[in-house]
Amino acid sequence: MRALVLSDREVRVDEVPDPQPQAGEALVKVLMAGVCNTDLELVRGYMGFNGVLGHEFVGIVEQASNPHLVGKRVVGEINCVCNTCHYCRMEMPNHCLDRSVLGILKRNGAFADYLTLPEENLHLAPASARDDVAVFTEPTAAAFRIVEQVKLTDNDRVVVLGDGKLGQLCAQVIHLHTKNLVCVGKHPWKLQLLSNLGIKTALADEPVMRGADVVVEATGSHLGFERALELVRPEGTIVLKTTVTHPTALDLSIPVINEVTILGSRCGPFRPALEALSLGNVGVRPLVTDTFTLNDADQALQRAAEPDAMKVLIQM
Amino acid sequence: MRALVLSDREVRVDEVPDPQPQAGEALVKVLMAGVCNTDLELVRGYMGFNGVLGHEFVGIVEQASNPHLVGKRVVGEINCVCNTCHYCRMEMPNHCLDRSVLGILKRNGAFADYLTLPEENLHLAPASARDDVAVFTEPTAAAFRIVEQVKLTDNDRVVVLGDGKLGQLCAQVIHLHTKNLVCVGKHPWKLQLLSNLGIKTALADEPVMRGADVVVEATGSHLGFERALELVRPEGTIVLKTTVTHPTALDLSIPVINEVTILGSRCGPFRPALEALSLGNVGVRPLVTDTFTLNDADQALQRAAEPDAMKVLIQM
Numbered sequence: 001m002r003a004l005v006l007s008d009r010e011v012r013v014d015e016v017p018d019p020q021p022q023a024g025e026a027l028v029k030v031l032m033a034g035v036c037n038t039d040l041e042l043v044r045g046y047m048g049f050n051g052v053l054g055h056e057f058v059g060i061v062e063q064a065s066n067p068h069l070v071g072k073r074v075v076g077e078i079n080c081v082c083n084t085c086h087y088c089r090m091e092m093p094n095h096c097l098d099r100s101v102l103g104i105l106k107r108n109g110a111f112a113d114y115l116t117l118p119e120e121n122l123h124l125a126p127a128s129a130r131d132d133v134a135v136f137t138e139p140t141a142a143a144f145r146i147v148e149q150v151k152l153t154d155n156d157r158v159v160v161l162g163d164g165k166l167g168q169l170c171a172q173v174i175h176l177h178t179k180n181l182v183c184v185g186k187h188p189w190k191l192q193l194l195s196n197l198g199i200k201t202a203l204a205d206e207p208v209m210r211g212a213d214v215v216v217e218a219t220g221s222h223l224g225f226e227r228a229l230e231l232v233r234p235e236g237t238i239v240l241k242t243t244v245t246h247p248t249a250l251d252l253s254i255p256v257i258n259e260v261t262i263l264g265s266r267c268g269p270f271r272p273a274l275e276a277l278s279l280g281n282v283g284v285r286p287l288v289t290d291t292f293t294l295n296d297a298d299q300a301l302q303r304a305a306e307p308d309a310m311k312v313l314i315q316m
Numbered sequence: 317m318r319a320l321v322l323s324d325r326e327v328r329v330d331e332v333p334d335p336q337p338q339a340g341e342a343l344v345k346v347l348m349a350g351v352c353n354t355d356l357e358l359v360r361g362y363m364g365f366n367g368v369l370g371h372e373f374v375g376i377v378e379q380a381s382n383p384h385l386v387g388k389r390v391v392g393e394i395n396c397v398c399n400t401c402h403y404c405r406m407e408m409p410n411h412c413l414d415r416s417v418l419g420i421l422k423r424n425g426a427f428a429d430y431l432t433l434p435e436e437n438l439h440l441a442p443a444s445a446r447d448d449v450a451v452f453t454e455p456t457a458a459a460f461r462i463v464e465q466v467k468l469t470d471n472d473r474v475v476v477l478g479d480g481k482l483g484q485l486c487a488q489v490i491h492l493h494t495k496n497l498v499c500v501g502k503h504p505w506k507l508q509l510l511s512n513l514g515i516k517t518a519l520a521d522e523p524v525m526r527g528a529d530v531v532v533e534a535t536g537s538h539l540g541f542e543r544a545l546e547l548v549r550p551e552g553t554i555v556l557k558t559t560v561t562h563p564t565a566l567d568l569s570i571p572v573i574n575e576v577t578i579l580g581s582r583c584g585p586f587r588p589a590l591e592a593l594s595l596g597n598v599g600v601r602p603l604v605t606d607t608f609t610l611n612d613a614d615q616a617l618q619r620a621a622e623p624d625a626m627k628v629l630i631q632m
Contacts, residue, residue, distance in 0.1 A: 046569070086527070087550060095550030095574065149575075211402070225568060234403060234411030243572045247565040252541060253362070255580035256559050258411065259465075262578040264571035 003052040003112035004297035004314075011043055011053065011298050019108060021116045026064035028074065028117060032131040033057040033110040035304040035312040036139060037166065037220050038243060039103070043301065046245050047105055053301075054110035054314070055103040058134040064119050075137040077121040077270055078102040094267050111297050111314055123270045126278035132291075132313060136284040137273050139166060143173040144276075145268025146239050150214055152177040159183075159208060159231050162218035163190040163201070165287050165310045166241055170218050172282045175199050184208055184227075190310065193286050212236060222246040234258040239265050287311045319368040319428035320613035320630075327359055327369065327614050335424060337432040342380035344390065344433060348447040349373040349426040351620040351628040352455060353482065353536050354559060355419070359617065362561050363421060369617075370426035370630070371419040374450040380435050391453040393437040393586055394418040410583050427613050427630055439586045442594035448607075448629060452600040453589050455482060459489040460592075461584025462555050466530055468493040475499075475524060475547050478534035479506040479517070481603050481626045482557055486532050488598045491515050500524055500543075506626065509602050528552060538562040550574040555581050603627045 003016045021027045034056035042049045055078045061069045081088055081096035088096050102117060103109020125134040143166070152158065156178050160171045163185020171183040171194055182200040185191050191201035202208050211233040217224045218241040225248055228238045238260060255262060276282040291313040292300035304312040319332045337343045350372035358365045371394045377385045397404055397412035404412050418433060419425020441450040459482070468474065472494050476487045479501020487499040487510055498516040501507050507517035518524050520543075527549040533540045534557040541564055544554045554576060571578060592598040607629040608616035620628040 092551055222568070235408055240568060240572050243569040245567055245569050248568050249563040249565050251561055252538070252556060252564050253559040253561050255578070256556050256582055257580070259580045259582055261580075262571070264573070264575045264577075266572055266575055 001113035002294050003108070004054065004294070004301075005051065006043060006053050007050050009043060009045060011301060013295055013297050016052070016112070018114055019116045021063055024065070024118050024120070025116045026069055026119045026122060027062045028059040028076070028115050028122075029062050030057050030059040030110050030112060030115055030316050031073070032135045032316065033314045034135045034139070035300055035314065037164070039301060040305050041243065041245070042104065046243070049104055051103070052108035052112050053103050054112070055101070056135055056138045057110035057115065058125055058131050059115070061122065062114075066119050069119060069122060073125045073134070074122040075125050075134055075270065075274070076102065076117045076123070077267070078104065078138060079267060080107060080118050080121060111294065113294070113316055123274060126274060128278045129274070132288060133277050133284055135313060136169070136277060136287075136311070137270055140169050140173070140273035140277055140282055140284070141268035141270045142166070142241070142266065143169040143268065144272045145265050146170060146216060146241070147173060147177055148269060149263055149265055150237055150239060152214065154178045154180065156180060156213040157209075157211070158214045158216065159212040160216045160218060161224050161227055162220060163187055163194070164218070164220055166220070167218040168194060168287055168310070169282065169284075170216050170241065171199055172197065173276070174216070176276070176281060182208060187308070197283065214239065217242055220244065222248040225250065229254050229260065232258070232260055235260070237261045237263055239263050241265050284311070288313055291315050317429035318610050319424070320370065320610070320617075321367065322359060322369050323366050325359060325361060327617060329611055329613050332368070332428070334430055335432045337379055340381070340434050340436070341432045342385055342435045342438060343378045344375040344392070344431050344438075345378050346373050346375040346426050346428060346431055346632050347389070348451045348632065349630045350451045350455070351616055351630065353480070355617060356621050357560060358420065362559070365420055367419070368424035368428050369419050370428070371417070372451055372454045373426035373431065374441055374447050374453075375431070377438065378430075382435050385435060385438060389441045389450070390438040391441050391450055391586065391590070392418070392433045392439070393583070394420065394454060395583060396423060396434050396437060427610065429610070429632055439590060442590060444594045445590070448604060449593050449600055451629060452485070452593060452603075452627070453586060456485050456489070456589035456593055456598055456600070457584035457586045458482070458557070458582065459485040459584065460588045461581050462486060462532060462557070463489060463493055464585060465579055465581055466553055466555060468530065470494045470496065472496060472529040473527070474530045474532065475528040476532045476534060477540050477543055478536060479503055479510070480534070480536055482536070483534040484510060484603055484626070485598065485600075486534050486557065487515055488513065489592070490532070492592070492597060498524060503624070513599065530555065533558055536560065538564040541566065545570050545576065548574070548576055551576070553577045553579055555579050557581050600627070604629055607631050
């Protein structure tokens with residue numbers, strides 16, 4: 001099959017053997033996949049990953065032990081877990097000590113004709129969500145993780161830092177919980193997409209009211225955290241969504257003095273994400289910048305790295 | 317009166333005018349004061365403070381509008397607040413926007429013959445707590461802040477990093493809530509003080525079981541945070557007690573991946589601290605390294621900066 005393979009910080013589309021599903025795993029024919037900033041970080045050496053990239057996808061199950069899955073259009077959770085370790089038993093499977101992660105850690109990913117995933121990771125894609133919508137399930141779930149970790153009320157004042165594809169999803173999901181929200185970004189046209197949905201926005205160099213109850217750091221830059229510290233109120237919460245390995249120089253006395261809570265936030269729940277996407281409560285199609293074929297997947301990654309790009313899709 | 321005055325990173329004992337209590341303030345004759353690492357940081361430029369140092373004290377009220385206070389032996393909370401701003405109204409007075417802080421911010425401190433504080437900041441010192449015990453109320457309250465912020469159960473596994481005077485108090489307070497605790501330090505004789513109380517200890521270069529539910533960072537060093545990240549479990553909590561302005565280079569992807577909660581922690585409640593000190597549930601007299609007179613207060617600071625020192629007291 002064809003696959004976009006990362007090897008020592010080089011990516012190329014290559015012919016590789018079809019993946020063989022292990023016990024409990026389904027074989028999925030990928031229909032469409034999305035490029036995430038994490039993919040770009042992986043190419044820069046993040047996690048030391050080598051293999052097939054890609055973890056956002058929608059596909060068709062071709063083989064599965066559960067006959068009800070075969071032929072179904074699915075999306076999939078990316079953490080493949082042991083179900084036996086301490087953290088799995090503590091109902092924290094995303095932190096399984098023995099996990100592999102689709103296209104990120106010890107498991108080939110979705111920029112390929114086929115992938116395998118445990119059947120328990122798969123969710124049926126609602127018919128009302130087209131491929132170019134359903135493919136957003138994984139990053140939308142990551143945005144829903146925020147409201148799983150922080151119980152927002154409609155009195156809470158929230159700032160989302162970052163108007164990129166993750167910041168946009170975070171802002172839309174938070175907007176379902178509080179209207180007292182402003183998204184801060186650098187790109188007028190990206191902020192306009194949020195304004196169109198009735199979400200308040202501000203450019204990064206505009207003054208933003210300080211003293212936010214919650215600041216979501218989704219800039220994708222190691223510089224976002226310092227800004228978050230400026231904007232959050234004492235005893236407020238900063239949610240960190242950005243994963244960059246670039247070391248950040250921090251004066252940790254500021255969060256101590258202000259008794260700030262800083263909360264790392266990663267993968268999230270698929271069910272509310274699927275519901276929001278199928279009902280249109282989270283709108284994603286304006287976020288699509290470009291679509292490439294799998295044969296041109298290396299170009300898709302290049303395109304996704306350009307500053308004016310949002311979501312770049314790969315069609316198999 | 318005599319006072320230890322910080323001026324442009326220089327400290328000296330000087331004659332200064334007696335402080336004049338403002339409306340609502342008491343005049344307190346200081347009996348004894350304690351040197352905190354924060355005092356040493358202030359001398360290095362932290363907070364840009366100039367004035368009389370010192371914020372841990374026990375003293376006698378000489379003037380107060382409340383006649384029941386006059387002549388009483390007291391300790392005092394260090395944040396002097398407006399009672400009207402947004403954060404005061406939100407019952408977060410320690411984060412008052414218009415606050416002054418005894419010996420730290422816009423208010424002369426306790427290394428002096430006299431200090432003034434709002435009467436509402438004062439607490440009667442129990443007769444059962446001698447001066448060299450009651451003087452520990454403020455840092456003991458800071459340790460109690462941890463258990464106010466993090467609801468510990470006796471199943472929680474806790475690591476305290478740092479065997480200095482703050483680490484010792486944190487370990488003792490946490491030990492009241494869970495026996496599943498280890499304090500990690502660099503000084504066998506300091507750790508021995510905790511062992512004497514039945515608290516488990518480990519030297520910094522000894523292996524410590526990873527996967528702690530809570531790690532308290534009280535090393536006083538900018539290097540402690542990285543160790544805390546190694547030891548805390550996914551979705552666990554790091555409590556930051558250290559205030560150093562030295563920038564810390566951090567790979568923030570680690571707390572994101574592990575969804576760690578990082579909690580800044582500063583001043584705490586005086587009531588449980590006074591109770592614990594008066595009942596002997598927290599033992600502080602073994603922590604006293606040396607006592608200097610106010611005339612030699614500059615030497616007290618020098619002594620407190622030496623690596624083998626714990627609490628240095630100043631007797632007026």
